[in-house]
Amino acid sequence: MNPLRIVFMGTPDIAVPTLQALIDSPHTVVGVFCQPDKPKGRGNKLQMPPTKELALEHDIPVYQPKSLRNEEAEELLESLAPDIVVVIAYGKILPPWLIHQPPLGCINLHASLLPKFRGAAPIQYAILHEESETGMTIMHMDEGLDTGDTLLMERIPVTEEDTSGTIFTALAKLGAQMIVPAVDALQSGTLTRVPQNHEEAIETGKITKEMGHLNFTEPAHTLAAKIRAFNPSPGCYTFLEGKRIKLWHAKVDPTSKYAPEHLQGACGYPKEGTIVHVDKESFSIFTGHGVLRVTEVQPENKNE
Known part of the structure; x- marks a missing residue:
C-alpha cells in the first residue's frame, strides 16, 4: 500500500505521542494544525503548543488558524490534499465540509470508552464516576460531538491510586500504540465501524476551578x-x-x-x-x- 498523506490536528501534551507515532510511520504527515500560541507564566511570554514544537523539529508545516469555518481554511486543506485527518484534543469542533473532505474521512482519538464520557473532560469524569476502567477510543468522526462510529477501543484499569495525571499519561501512550495500526487497517478496509449506543451516552462538561x-x-x-x-x-x-x-x-x-x-x-x-x-x-x-x-x-x- 502507498503511504498516506495525513493532516494531524492536536494541541496539548496528550497529542504528542500520537503525532510522534505517525511521524515514525511509513505515512507522511503533511501538516499539523494546533491552537495559537498562548501567553504563559509571570512574564506572559508566548508559548508554543507541544505539538507545534514537535512538528517544527521534523520540518513539518504548522498551521494555527483561529477558525476553520472560512474559505481560507477550506482552500488550505484542499491544497494539502490529505487522505485522512487524525484528530486528538485539537480544541476546535471541525466544520462539516472538513469531516467529509478526506477520502478516508476524519478519525478522532477520544480518551474514554465511548459512548461513556463524551465531551471535554473524559478522564476527569471517569474518575469522578469511580469507574474501574477507562480507555482510548478511535472513532470515525461525524457532525456530532464524539458521536461517530467506533473503529478501535483499548481498555486500561483505573485504581484507587490513579489521578487524572496518571491516566492522562497512560492514555497518551495507548493512543500512540493504537493509531498506526488503525490507520493501516482503515486503508486496507479491514476495520469494522460500530455505531455507538446513544442511549448509554454520558456527556461531560468543562472542568472549572x-x-x-x-x-x-x-x-x-x-x-x-x-x-x-x-x-x-x-x-x-x-x-x-x-x-x-x-x-x-x-x-x-x-x-x-x-x-x-x-x-x-x-x-x-x-x-x-x-x-x-x-x-x-x-x-x-x-x-x-x-x-x-x-x-x-x-x-x-x-x-x-
Missing part, C-alpha cells in the same frame, strides 16, 4: 474520587481558618472510630467538615458519610 471546592456533606468516597480527578488540575480545595488549602491526596478511612460502622447507636455525630483526628502524616475529616483521611495538602501561596 470552582468545581474543586469540596463540600464535606458529600460521602468520603465521593470526595476522594474528586480529589483524584482534579489532580493535577484544577485541584481541590477547602478553607482552614480563612485560608485556602489544596488537597492533593486523600482516601476513605474505614478504621476511624468515626467511620459509619463504628457510629451505629451513637448519641451524637461531629459536624461535616470537622477534623476528627490529626497525626504526623495525615488528618481526618468527618463527612456526610464516612471519614476522609488526607495525606497531602498545599497551603495557599505555597508551591508545595
Whole structure:
C-alpha cells in the first residue's frame, strides 16, 4: 500500500505521542494544525503548543488558524490534499465540509470508552464516576460531538491510586500504540465501524476551578474520587481558618472510630467538615458519610 498523506490536528501534551507515532510511520504527515500560541507564566511570554514544537523539529508545516469555518481554511486543506485527518484534543469542533473532505474521512482519538464520557473532560469524569476502567477510543468522526462510529477501543484499569495525571499519561501512550495500526487497517478496509449506543451516552462538561471546592456533606468516597480527578488540575480545595488549602491526596478511612460502622447507636455525630483526628502524616475529616483521611495538602501561596 502507498503511504498516506495525513493532516494531524492536536494541541496539548496528550497529542504528542500520537503525532510522534505517525511521524515514525511509513505515512507522511503533511501538516499539523494546533491552537495559537498562548501567553504563559509571570512574564506572559508566548508559548508554543507541544505539538507545534514537535512538528517544527521534523520540518513539518504548522498551521494555527483561529477558525476553520472560512474559505481560507477550506482552500488550505484542499491544497494539502490529505487522505485522512487524525484528530486528538485539537480544541476546535471541525466544520462539516472538513469531516467529509478526506477520502478516508476524519478519525478522532477520544480518551474514554465511548459512548461513556463524551465531551471535554473524559478522564476527569471517569474518575469522578469511580469507574474501574477507562480507555482510548478511535472513532470515525461525524457532525456530532464524539458521536461517530467506533473503529478501535483499548481498555486500561483505573485504581484507587490513579489521578487524572496518571491516566492522562497512560492514555497518551495507548493512543500512540493504537493509531498506526488503525490507520493501516482503515486503508486496507479491514476495520469494522460500530455505531455507538446513544442511549448509554454520558456527556461531560468543562472542568472549572470552582468545581474543586469540596463540600464535606458529600460521602468520603465521593470526595476522594474528586480529589483524584482534579489532580493535577484544577485541584481541590477547602478553607482552614480563612485560608485556602489544596488537597492533593486523600482516601476513605474505614478504621476511624468515626467511620459509619463504628457510629451505629451513637448519641451524637461531629459536624461535616470537622477534623476528627490529626497525626504526623495525615488528618481526618468527618463527612456526610464516612471519614476522609488526607495525606497531602498545599497551603495557599505555597508551591508545595
